[in-house]
Amino acid sequence: MGGRKYALNTKGALQRKSLRTTGLHIISAWLCYVCVLIVLEGQCLYDLGMSVEALESFTKAAEIKPAFRPYHMRSLACLTALGRYSDCLRLVSNWLETGDPSADLFTLRARLHQQLNQMTLCYHDVRSALRLKPSCQEASALLKKLQETAERSHHAAVDKALMGELSDALGKINTALEYNPSKAHYYLFRGILYRRLKDFTAAIDDFVLAVDLCGVGEEPPEGEEQEISGALEEDAQTQLVLTYNDFAVQCFSRGLYREAVVLLNKAIEKQRDESALFINRGDCFYKQCEWMFALADYQLAEEMGPDNTAIRLRLAVIHNTLGLHRFNNKKYQEAADTFSVAIKHNPAVVQYYENRAKASSKADRLEEAKQDAIRVLILDPTNEQMVALLLRLLPGCSLSDIMSCATAQSVERQMMAKIEVFNQAASKVSRIGKMALVEDDSQTATHASLTDDDPKQKVQTAQVDRKLVQSKQQLNQAVKKALHQRRPLRCDRPRLAPAPREREEPDTQERPYVWRKFRGLGLNC
Incomplete structure (x- = not known):
């Protein structure tokens, strides 16, 4: 048809005596006939299974008439027969970029992506084809096939996850997302796997x-799907x-x-x-x-x-820490009040009572200091610092008398009752926490703690904080040592004081003056 057209145009140009136009039309008509011959040769070669030679023929024809799409399509068929899908993909992509996109071209490129195992790109091309032509049956069939394959991979991933094979489950869900990358549920499942890994x-x-x-x-959700x-x-x-x-x-x-x-x-x-x-x-x-x-x-x-025990434990620790800092800043009244808040939240830590006893003694709240010292000795009878403090606050009384008095027994009953209530609340919350973990493993991270919620761990934290107070107590170590070695003031029988030892006189005549020390009048009472 093209050759006849150019032939007629040549005849008309000769009649108009336009030699240049006549020459151009003759060349165009000759090229059309040459293309027809080349294409016929290529088709025969293709039918004989000689795809390489056929590709050369179709390529020559496409070079002669680059705007004629059927010649390019024949070249594409040869490339497909040769398995050169990458070259096919570049050719079709060039058509989509330079020409008007169509559903058929998108479907064709989707097929090429499928051959190259590029399933995500295949899915997107199918979706593009359906947006241009929703009734495209070939694209719909390919999309359905992709969705079914993705769903099978998703079910396999769930089975692997239930068996604890998380890495294999991750591989399966990755395959599902390659075939259907628009499924929100797949991303949710893969995110859970990543979190567990x-x-x-x-x-x-x-x-x-x-x-x-x-x-x-x-599809936009409606009704129940929404x-x-x-x-x-x-x-x-x-x-x-x-x-x-x-x-x-x-x-x-x-x-x-x-x-x-x-x-x-x-x-x-x-x-x-x-x-x-x-x-x-x-x-x-x-x-x-x-x-x-x-x-x-x-x-x-x-x-x-x-009623959360974990919160109460932390509130006790933070108030104890604030109390130590206020104690170091010589704000003894505020420190004692802060230690009281710590004890209110957790009455089972002996260190809190010891800290409040020291702060109360510094703030001249002697009665509170006595009671706290008694509480410390009830919980920790080997605490020598509280023994010394209690004997200093109650001169003339022995430790056994102090701990057996009615006041000490009343203090012990009240403290033990509070500790018992606290321990019951802690054990109750602990049981509820374990039940929640069994019911839903996804809630583990919400109930997880950055630090240990066990009261024993809090006691260890308080013991570490005690070092701040001990550094200040070292300044008065000599005085406390003297208090530890103090003899009781009460004495049932007279005791003779030891005879004073004679001081050795230095040999030199010039000796320094030494203050004379008196050791009593004979009885050490």
Whole structure:
């Protein structure tokens, strides 16, 4: 048809005596006939299975007439027969970039991506084809096949995860996402796997993608599907908070307290009604010696869960720490009051009573100091410092008389009753925590603590804090030693004082003056 057209144009040009135009039309007509011959040759070679020679023929024809798409399509068929899918892909991509995109071209490129095992790109091309032509049956069939393969891989990943084979489960869910990268549920599941494998950065990325994809899947959700999408988004947000918390716990264990605070801030922004997040952030502030920030977080957590023993333990520790600092700053009255708050939250730690006894004695609250010294000796009878303090506050009384008096017995009953109530509350909360862990493993990170919640661990923390007070007590070590060796003032029988030893006189005549020391009048009472 093209050759006839140029032939007619040549005849008309000759009649108009336009030699240049006539020559151009003759050349064009000749090229058309040459292309026809080349294409016929290529088709014969292709039918004979000689794809390489056929490709050369079709390529020559396409070079002669580059704008004629059928010649390029024949070259594409030869490349496909030769298995050169990458060259086919470049050719089709060039058509889509330079020409008008169509559903058929997108479907063709999707098939090429499938041959190259590029399933994600295949999926996106299929979706592009369906957006241009929703009734395209070939694209719909390919999309359905991709979705079915993805769902089978997802089920296999779930089975592997249930068997504890997390790495294999991760490989299966990655395959599912290659075949269907728009499924929010797959990203949620893979994020949970990453979280269990301690790859928190990848888990956070997947949960964010899951939240973004909720309601933006293959079809807009309606009715019940919309409710499922909302529940899925809520689950993704919850998992994101848990991952931030787990990541913060890992940073805390490595001493990266500032990074842990940043992560917990992100978690708290998304879920402000979870007391465990404030507890953990308070622990980070405590490790950074930011006592007031830690106290503020613990108090917020207490408002959310006033019966939480873990919060009470931390409040006791932070108030004890603040009391030690006030004691070192010689604010003894404030220190005693702060130690009282610590004892209110945790009455089972002997160090708190000892600290309050020392602060009360410095603040001239002698009666409170006596009672606290008695409490310390009830819990720790070997505490020599409290023995010395008690004997100094009650001169003329022996230790056995003091500990057996009615006041001491009343103090012991009251203290033991408070400790018993505290221990019962602690054991009750502990049982509830274990039941929650059995019911839902996903809540483990929320209830996880950055520091140990055991009261014994808190006692050890208080013992470490005691060193701050001991450094100040070393200044009065000589005086305390004299008090420890003090003899009782009461004496049932007279005792003779030891004869004073004669002082040796120096040989030199010039000797320094020495103050004379008197040792009594013969009786040491």
